[in-house]
Amino acid sequence: MEMSSPTTTEATQTVRTDNVCRYYPMGGDLIRAVDGISLTIERGEFVALLGQSGSGKSTLLNLMAGLDRPSSGSVLVQGRDLAKMSSEELARYRRNDVGMVFQAFHLIPSMTITENVELPMRFAEVERAERAQRVRESLERVGLGHRLEHRPSELSGGEQQRVSLARALANRPLLLLADEPTGNLDSRTGEDILNLIRDLSLSLGMTVVMVTHERALAERFAQRLIFLGDGKLVSQEVVA
Amino acid sequence: MKGYDLFELAVRNLRQSKLRNGLTTVGISVGVASLVAMLSLGVGLQQLATRRLAGSGMFDTVFVTSKQDFRGFDREDDQKTEHPEKAPVLDQPARDNMAHLQYVTEVEPEVRVMGEVVYNGQTHFGFVTGLPMSARENEAFDNLQGKFFSGSAADELILLNEFAKELDPSDPKQLIGQEVTLRYGERQALPAESTDRPLLSGAQSNADSTSGDDFGFSVVRKTQALKVVGIIQEEPYGGMRTVSRGRIFLPVDLTEKLNMAQFTDMRSSLRGAGGKTYMTLTVRVKDPGKVAEVQDAINKMGFRTFSVLDATKSLRRFFTVLDLFLGIFGSLALAVATLAIINTLVMAVLERRREIGVMKAIGASDSDVKKLFFAEASAMGFFGGLLGIALGFAIGKAINWGTGIYLHRHQLPAEAVWILPTWLIGAAIAFSIVVSLLAGLYPASRAARLDPVQTLKYE
Numbered sequence: 001m002e003m004s005s006p007t008t009t010e011a012t013q014t015v016r017t018d019n020v021c022r023y024y025p026m027g028g029d030l031i032r033a034v035d036g037i038s039l040t041i042e043r044g045e046f047v048a049l050l051g052q053s054g055s056g057k058s059t060l061l062n063l064m065a066g067l068d069r070p071s072s073g074s075v076l077v078q079g080r081d082l083a084k085m086s087s088e089e090l091a092r093y094r095r096n097d098v099g100m101v102f103q104a105f106h107l108i109p110s111m112t113i114t115e116n117v118e119l120p121m122r123f124a125e126v127e128r129a130e131r132a133q134r135v136r137e138s139l140e141r142v143g144l145g146h147r148l149e150h151r152p153s154e155l156s157g158g159e160q161q162r163v164s165l166a167r168a169l170a171n172r173p174l175l176l177l178a179d180e181p182t183g184n185l186d187s188r189t190g191e192d193i194l195n196l197i198r199d200l201s202l203s204l205g206m207t208v209v210m211v212t213h214e215r216a217l218a219e220r221f222a223q224r225l226i227f228l229g230d231g232k233l234v235s236q237e238v239v240a
Numbered sequence: 241m242k243g244y245d246l247f248e249l250a251v252r253n254l255r256q257s258k259l260r261n262g263l264t265t266v267g268i269s270v271g272v273a274s275l276v277a278m279l280s281l282g283v284g285l286q287q288l289a290t291r292r293l294a295g296s297g298m299f300d301t302v303f304v305t306s307k308q309d310f311r312g313f314d315r316e317d318d319q320k321t322e323h324p325e326k327a328p329v330l331d332q333p334a335r336d337n338m339a340h341l342q343y344v345t346e347v348e349p350e351v352r353v354m355g356e357v358v359y360n361g362q363t364h365f366g367f368v369t370g371l372p373m374s375a376r377e378n379e380a381f382d383n384l385q386g387k388f389f390s391g392s393a394a395d396e397l398i399l400l401n402e403f404a405k406e407l408d409p410s411d412p413k414q415l416i417g418q419e420v421t422l423r424y425g426e427r428q429a430l431p432a433e434s435t436d437r438p439l440l441s442g443a444q445s446n447a448d449s450t451s452g453d454d455f456g457f458s459v460v461r462k463t464q465a466l467k468v469v470g471i472i473q474e475e476p477y478g479g480m481r482t483v484s485r486g487r488i489f490l491p492v493d494l495t496e497k498l499n500m501a502q503f504t505d506m507r508s509s510l511r512g513a514g515g516k517t518y519m520t521l522t523v524r525v526k527d528p529g530k531v532a533e534v535q536d537a538i539n540k541m542g543f544r545t546f547s548v549l550d551a552t553k554s555l556r557r558f559f560t561v562l563d564l565f566l567g568i569f570g571s572l573a574l575a576v577a578t579l580a581i582i583n584t585l586v587m588a589v590l591e592r593r594r595e596i597g598v599m600k601a602i603g604a605s606d607s608d609v610k611k612l613f614f615a616e617a618s619a620m621g622f623f624g625g626l627l628g629i630a631l632g633f634a635i636g637k638a639i640n641w642g643t644g645i646y647l648h649r650h651q652l653p654a655e656a657v658w659i660l661p662t663w664l665i666g667a668a669i670a671f672s673i674v675v676s677l678l679a680g681l682y683p684a685s686r687a688a689r690l691d692p693v694q695t696l697k698y699e
Binding site: 092 | 241242245249252256594595597598599600601602603604605606607608692693696
C-alpha cells in the first residue's frame with residue numbers, strides 16, 4: 001500500500017511495475033535481463049508478453065510471480081510491493097494470489113492427477129473435505145473429468161497442460177501467469193488451451209499474463225500485446 | 241502445511257525410492273541395535289552385580305551398639321565420646337525408634353546361643369542363631385531345600401546341610417517335615433538381693449527400681465519341639481555375621497520369645513538399666529544407597545554404628561564408566577548411519593530439484609520445504625529406531641542364551657546378563673529421531689535454499 005498513489009485507476013489495477021530491473025552477474029559481466037520496465041495491467045485483462053528469447057519476458061513474469069526479486073524498482077500487485085515482502089510473505093502470495101502454468105507443465109510425475117491438483121491446497125492448509133470438492137471443480141473447469149487417478153506421463157501433452165491449469169486454479173488466484181503455455185503443444189491443442197484460458201479469465205474475472213513468442217496466437221487471444229527487447233519495453237499494442 | 245499433509249508427503253516421497261530409503265533405514269536400525277545391545281548389556285551387568293551384592297546381605301545393613309559398651313576398641317571413637325557413661329543404651333524404646341526411621345525395614349537383635357538337637361534319641365550340639373524373615377532374600381537361601389519359616393515366631397527350624405548330615409548321614413533330606421527337640425538355656429531373671437545397692441554412677445535413674453530390674457539371671461535347661469522346614473547348603477550372609485556362624489537357624493522372634501540366654505546378657509545384668517538391653521542391633525535398610533543416611537540418623541540418636549562401606553556406590557561409578565564406553569562403541573555404528581542419512585537426503589535434494597522448484601512456485605515456503613525433508617529424515621529415524629530395537633532385542637536374547645549355555649556347562653544357574661529396560665526403548669527411538677533430524681539439517685536447508693527460477697528453467 002505504501003507505494004500506491006491515490007489515482008483513479010488504482011482500484012482497477014492488478015499489476016504495476018515501476019522502473020523494475022533485474023540484473024544477473026555472469027562471469028564478470030552483468031546481464032540486464034529486465035532493465036527498467038514500467039507498465040500496468042488492469043484487472044481482468046489478458047496480456048501477452050512478446051519478444052525474442054533473452055528479451056527478458058520470462059524474467060519479468062517471474063518477478064510478477066514473486067519467484068524472483070527485482071534488483072531495483074518495484075512490482076506492485078494490488079498495491080502491495082513484492083520487493084518488500086519477506087520470503088514467507090512471497091510464498092503466501094504465490095500460494096493464494098497467483099496461479100502458474102509452464103511450458104513444460106511441471107507436474108509432479110509421481111503424483112496422480114488428483115494429487116497434483118490438490119498439492120497447492122496442502123500448502124494453503126485447505127481442509128480435506130473442501131479440497132476434494134475443489135479438485136473436482138477445478139478439473140471440471142478445464143474439461144477433465146476422467147483418468148483422475150492416472151499419472152501425468154499417461155496423459156497427452158494437452159491433457160497435462162489442462163491438469164496444470166487446474167492446479168493453478170485450485171487456490172482461486174486473481175492472477176494467472178503462463179510461461180509459454182503452448183510451447184510444447186501442437187497448434188490445435190495450443191489453441192484449445194488458450195481458448196480455455198480466455199474463457200476462464202472471462203468467467204472468473206482473472207487477470208492473465210502470458211509469455212509467448214508466437215505473435216499470431218497472441219493476437220487472437222490477448223487484449224494487449226507488450227513487446228520486450230533486451231530487457232526493455234519496446235512497444236505496446238491493444239488488440240481491437 | 242498441516243502435520244498430516246507433511247507426514248503423507250514425506251511417506252510418499254520415501255516410497256518413491258524404496259530401495260535407497262529402505263537401506264538407509266536398515267543402516268539406522270543397525271546403529272540403534274548396536275547402541276541398544278551395548279547399553280542393555282551395561283544395564284544387565286550392573287543389575288546382576290547389584291543383585292549379587294544385595295544377596296550377600298552385607299551392604300544394606302547397619303550394626304548398632306551402645307557407646308557404653310565395647311569401649312577401647314576404637315580409640316578415636318572413644319576420644320570423641322565425652323561421657324560414654326551417659327550414652328543411651330540399646331533397649332526396646334531405642335529399637336522401636338530405629339524401626340520408625342525412614343528406609344528402615346527391620347531392626348533385629350543378633351542372637352547366637354548354644355543348643356542341642358535331640359533326634360532319634362541322639363543329641364547333637366550346635367550353635368543356634370536367629371534369622372529375620374528378610375534372610376529369605378539372602379543368597380544362601382537361593383538353593384533352599386524345603387521351605388523358609390512360615391512366620392517370624394513359628395516353631396520351626398532350618399538346618400545347615402552339614403548338621404543335617406550329622407543327624408541323618410544316609411538321607412538328610414528326609415528330615416524336612418520331621419519334628420525334633422531343641423534343648424537350650426532359658427534366661428530367668430532373679431529379683432534383686434537386699435545387699436544390692438543402687439548404682440551410683442549409672443546414668444539411668446530407674447536403676448534403683450527393684451521389680452523387673454535385670455538384677456541377675458539363672459540359666460535353666462529347657463526343651464522345645466520344633467519342626468524342620470528346610471536345609472541350606474552354606475552359611476547365610478557369606479559367613480560374615482555373628483548369626484552366620486550357626487548350624488541351627490530359628491526365626492529371630494522365636495528366640496526372643498523363648499528367652500534364650502546369651503553370653504552378652506551378662507552386660508545387661510551388670511548395667512542394671514531396668515529392663516532388657518541389647519548388645520547389638522542389626523538395622524536393615526531398604527536400599528544400599530540409603531545406608532549412609534540411616535547410619536547418620538542412628539548416630540544422631542547417640543549410638544555407635546558400623547556398616548560395610550557401601551560397595552554399590554563404587555560399583556555404580558564403575559558401571560557409569562562402563563556404560564559410557566559401551567555407549568561410545570554402540571554409537572559408532574549410529575554415526576555411520578548418520579552419514580548414510582545425510583547422503584540419502586542430499587541425493588534426494590539433487591534428484592528432486594525440479595519438484596522442489598515446482599512446489600515453491602505453487603506456494604510452498606522455504607520452511608515447508610525444510611519441514612518436508614525433516615519429516616522424511618525423522619520418519620527414517622523412527623522406523624530405523626523401531627527396527628533397531630527389535631534387532632537389538634534379538635541380539636540381547638542371543639547373548640542371554642549364549643551365556644546361559646556357558647554357565648550351564650560350568651554347572652552354574654543361568655543369569656540374565658542382558659536386560660532391556662523400558663526407558664531404553666523410548667530413549668533409543670527418541671535418540672534415533674534426533675540423530676536423523678540432525679543429519680537432515682544440512683540437506684533440508686540446502687533444499688530450502690534452492691532458487692525456483694533456476695530449477696524451473698526449461699532444459
